[in-house]
Amino acid sequence: MVLSAGPARPKVVVIGAGFGGLAAVRGLAGASVDLTVIDQRNHHVFQPLLYQVATAALSPADVASPIRSILCRQANARVVLDRVVAIDRSRRTVALDGGRSLPYDWLVVATGAQHSYFGRDEWAGHAPGLKTIEDATAVRSRILLALERAETEEDKARRVALLTFVVIGGGPTGVELAGAIAELAHRSVSRDFRSITPHCSRIILLNLAPRLLESFPEELSAAALRDLENLGVEVRLSTPVEAIGNDWVIAGGRTIPAHTVIWAAGVAASPAASWLGVQADQAGRVMVDAHLHPDNDPYVFVIGDTAHCKGADGRPLPGIAPVAKRQGRHAAQAIRQLLNGGSEPAFRYRHFGNLATIGRSHAVIDFGWWKVRGFVAWLLWSTAHVFFLVDFRSRLQVGMKLAWNYLTYARHARLITGDVRANQAPGLAAPFQGESHVSATR
Amino acid sequence: MVLSAGPARPKVVVIGAGFGGLAAVRGLAGASVDLTVIDQRNHHVFQPLLYQVATAALSPADVASPIRSILCRQANARVVLDRVVAIDRSRRTVALDGGRSLPYDWLVVATGAQHSYFGRDEWAGHAPGLKTIEDATAVRSRILLALERAETEEDKARRVALLTFVVIGGGPTGVELAGAIAELAHRSVSRDFRSITPHCSRIILLNLAPRLLESFPEELSAAALRDLENLGVEVRLSTPVEAIGNDWVIAGGRTIPAHTVIWAAGVAASPAASWLGVQADQAGRVMVDAHLHPDNDPYVFVIGDTAHCKGADGRPLPGIAPVAKRQGRHAAQAIRQLLNGGSEPAFRYRHFGNLATIGRSHAVIDFGWWKVRGFVAWLLWSTAHVFFLVDFRSRLQVGMKLAWNYLTYARHARLITGDVRANQAPGLAAPFQGESHVSATR
Numbered sequence: 001m002v003l004s005a006g007p008a009r010p011k012v013v014v015i016g017a018g019f020g021g022l023a024a025v026r027g028l029a030g031a032s033v034d035l036t037v038i039d040q041r042n043h044h045v046f047q048p049l050l051y052q053v054a055t056a057a058l059s060p061a062d063v064a065s066p067i068r069s070i071l072c073r074q075a076n077a078r079v080v081l082d083r084v085v086a087i088d089r090s091r092r093t094v095a096l097d098g099g100r101s102l103p104y105d106w107l108v109v110a111t112g113a114q115h116s117y118f119g120r121d122e123w124a125g126h127a128p129g130l131k132t133i134e135d136a137t138a139v140r141s142r143i144l145l146a147l148e149r150a151e152t153e154e155d156k157a158r159r160v161a162l163l164t165f166v167v168i169g170g171g172p173t174g175v176e177l178a179g180a181i182a183e184l185a186h187r188s189v190s191r192d193f194r195s196i197t198p199h200c201s202r203i204i205l206l207n208l209a210p211r212l213l214e215s216f217p218e219e220l221s222a223a224a225l226r227d228l229e230n231l232g233v234e235v236r237l238s239t240p241v242e243a244i245g246n247d248w249v250i251a252g253g254r255t256i257p258a259h260t261v262i263w264a265a266g267v268a269a270s271p272a273a274s275w276l277g278v279q280a281d282q283a284g285r286v287m288v289d290a291h292l293h294p295d296n297d298p299y300v301f302v303i304g305d306t307a308h309c310k311g312a313d314g315r316p317l318p319g320i321a322p323v324a325k326r327q328g329r330h331a332a333q334a335i336r337q338l339l340n341g342g343s344e345p346a347f348r349y350r351h352f353g354n355l356a357t358i359g360r361s362h363a364v365i366d367f368g369w370w371k372v373r374g375f376v377a378w379l380l381w382s383t384a385h386v387f388f389l390v391d392f393r394s395r396l397q398v399g400m401k402l403a404w405n406y407l408t409y410a411r412h413a414r415l416i417t418g419d420v421r422a423n424q425a426p427g428l429a430a431p432f433q434g435e436s437h438v439s440a441t442r
Numbered sequence: 443m444v445l446s447a448g449p450a451r452p453k454v455v456v457i458g459a460g461f462g463g464l465a466a467v468r469g470l471a472g473a474s475v476d477l478t479v480i481d482q483r484n485h486h487v488f489q490p491l492l493y494q495v496a497t498a499a500l501s502p503a504d505v506a507s508p509i510r511s512i513l514c515r516q517a518n519a520r521v522v523l524d525r526v527v528a529i530d531r532s533r534r535t536v537a538l539d540g541g542r543s544l545p546y547d548w549l550v551v552a553t554g555a556q557h558s559y560f561g562r563d564e565w566a567g568h569a570p571g572l573k574t575i576e577d578a579t580a581v582r583s584r585i586l587l588a589l590e591r592a593e594t595e596e597d598k599a600r601r602v603a604l605l606t607f608v609v610i611g612g613g614p615t616g617v618e619l620a621g622a623i624a625e626l627a628h629r630s631v632s633r634d635f636r637s638i639t640p641h642c643s644r645i646i647l648l649n650l651a652p653r654l655l656e657s658f659p660e661e662l663s664a665a666a667l668r669d670l671e672n673l674g675v676e677v678r679l680s681t682p683v684e685a686i687g688n689d690w691v692i693a694g695g696r697t698i699p700a701h702t703v704i705w706a707a708g709v710a711a712s713p714a715a716s717w718l719g720v721q722a723d724q725a726g727r728v729m730v731d732a733h734l735h736p737d738n739d740p741y742v743f744v745i746g747d748t749a750h751c752k753g754a755d756g757r758p759l760p761g762i763a764p765v766a767k768r769q770g771r772h773a774a775q776a777i778r779q780l781l782n783g784g785s786e787p788a789f790r791y792r793h794f795g796n797l798a799t800i801g802r803s804h805a806v807i808d809f810g811w812w813k814v815r816g817f818v819a820w821l822l823w824s825t826a827h828v829f830f831l832v833d834f835r836s837r838l839q840v841g842m843k844l845a846w847n848y849l850t851y852a853r854h855a856r857l858i859t860g861d862v863r864a865n866q867a868p869g870l871a872a873p874f875q876g877e878s879h880v881s882a883t884r
Binding site for chain 1: 483484485501502503504506508510511514515520521522523524540542575576579586587590593594631633634635636637855856857858859
């Protein structure tokens, strides 16, 4: 690698340019360090809006920005597009897929989460998840192709399966996705088809827990349930998924013929624990101490979805963007203080609230001191999400698109791309060949 | 297929929802016919702006619209997503890949063109073309990955190859693409990289003919050449391509080490001639008479890039959108007159002008009576292209994006997607596996 000359400055390596990694990098802007950000993709993804790409309301570039352009003004940061294969904590190096090895003085591990099928990895092919841009466009193609094939399918049973959409998991992603699919299938395409009426589409949300949005207060869970049912979503609570196959799901002992099944249930941390050779919890997250260090290693910070970090109540902090960002800023602050000869502060997190949106113009928000739902919550949700997009152009355009979609019910990004053959054998295996449904490093 | 009941109306089948096919369908709006549009993709592509997707200025959904939503208000039209495999002119049926067969009273064949490598199909893997959304995102990934890999490449010769971009073909597509790549590589990414300076990128345009834009007057060809050279593009005229391999091109007897090679040279018509069992010209286009019928078959119209149709000067009409649209409208008009017991008019085409754009704020336009170049031409070009986008939302958004990009030099859709591995063996074969570089039916 061609390195710029100059006095040797401490090297900080950040793995992953998700919310946590970017917050760490930005927190070190102007500091006397050489920063390297490694990501296996060239873009940061704004994951909370990924379901809008999967349901054709936004384009990939609306919710993803090139990491290089996000950091182009930060002179002490360089971006490396590569995959991490190992970390050597004794020699303090990170080994990359290309064979190179990067030394570090401090390492920030922010590699995010990937889907977990609870040991049933064979389900991945039948029920893609929603973590990357490729996931989102694959889900989008799958939903749109199911409608296309239903339009020309003569067999009634197969048509019913094609028009049944199952979302597994009743957390924020599952709730948002189910609501958006209901709108897409019931409203946005209502004029487009001739043989099928989109109203015969069924959207089923399967949830293992007895209520939706378990991390929210019960009254908001109940509100979310009502809102989803008003949108025409069948919500089945306390319903474990037992098997997933081609065109069917078995859940709670019943078989649901369904062509499109989407996984929004389990996440597992990236392989960071094995890279670091440290203990992980059941979900694969690295156990960290009050300073976000694993295994008392003062040179390594593990943050975001990769870390198991206990909150004030003794429970692990949730895998959400605000936690990751706060931890990224904390790691940067700690490194700054250590550079100045100070000592590390302990990490503290104050939770501001949970929010989830249900279709157009409904949302639930829990600030703790204020629980809000309905249109006001939806406005707050929209504003917050657009505000937190990383670049100004995206904010402007996404804000306009959401407003336009709101006014017109339109979903303009309804593109089926990839090697699509309309009438191939069931299962639609081909369009998804080579698609990766997991992302080890965001 | 579930067909709506009603009195039997004449059946019109249109193959291909490009400019020609859509014009034929729209020209029959309100007519007493049952229209079926068959396309192997679910979206119409505005091909003149595809190079803007390939160079990351626009998103796929900006230049593509779902065929269903374009036609949603036209009650006599239905859309079928499928691939045509055969046409039986004696039984008047179209056979689809799914095994079904559609009867027609009139057939409009508007299947467009695909890339032609002049018999050297092995070049397709090294030099993708630009006809579909998948082509455009594949080219975009290829250009961006080359810059990424150059950033970390230690070998100087390989770095030079990674930073050399070769466009083959000096027609409008090649000229527009070369100009846009020069801007992307020289300007838009100038702040993003640390090890390479984007100014060391070379963009080479190879043209077989002795001047660019052969269909334009000579003075505009000369203007285009000057504009491209001002943008830093090396234009090599009268330079035949002799071979293309992994990371190199041999042209005019010289070897150019180049990682990224893009094909904008030859097009060939779709397999329509063999479906119809009729004579084709050297480029595979179906020979049609003054009524756009092949082989004197009064029930078949062949239009757009698929047809070899002589103009007033005895030369075949060029493969451009205005010709295809005019022919589509003509086919619709002819069917209307035949329905009313009238006789068919002959097809006449009046050419309004040629236009091409060269980078930001330069273009050349030839109206015949008025030749214009520079900023005024660019403004006309932009306005015309945005105006001709099929839907209003696209017009608004693309207009805004082009204005924004013009003001800021930004190219925000710089996403590398697909199964990308940053440091794999040379040739980048994997990300393009399964990508189709030809489109038989647009």
